[in-house]
Amino acid sequence: KQEVTQIPAALSVPEGENLVLNCSFTDSAIYNLQWFRQDPGKGLTSLLLIQSSQREQTSGRLNASLDKSSGRSTLYIAASQPGDSATYLCAVKQGNTPLVFGKGTRLSVIA
């Protein structure tokens, strides 16, 4: 059964720092991996989707990489801002089964 792990569970950084969030999964036979952002009391907002054939995707200050063979993905956030404070979740998709989620990393960016 696929398991997704996100480490660390929480992270606090000063404004302006570049940071990396980690996601690992146990079964490398995935279709794609998706990164989400969740603000307190809100739904999930899709940030980036990486297909299994891709190595990375970029959107603004965000860059997500995928190493399918080792079962790892990273989300790189450049020049962090207080508005980036949120919980970040990764999820993997296999076949037509639903997404399997990690528990998330709660990020605090301190001004």
Next chain:
Amino acid sequence: DGGITQSPKYLFRKEGQNVTLSCEQNLNHDAMYWYRQDPGQGLRLIYYSQIVNDFQKGDIAEGYSVSREKKESFPLTVTSAQKNPTAFYLCASSRQGRTYTEAFFGQGTRLTVV
């Protein structure tokens, strides 16, 4: 404006009462999902549907029921058999297939037992 709409945003249930959470999407997605989120436990799958008039149980289906009579709608009923229903409920949808299957979520419904 394409997206997923969940209603209500807040819902209060009395002991022994059934309540229904609404989820509507206008993205023309075949697949729809219900997740439950509790503090420290991440998202857990309740039910999902890949096509109209068909649905499958997820990891925590006991005490819940769903229907999928229309492609756009996937309501979730929390029955009195669900002993601990207080949680944040999230609905999602996506295309089926191998590519372009990005999942989109609604804004959630917070259910509280009173």
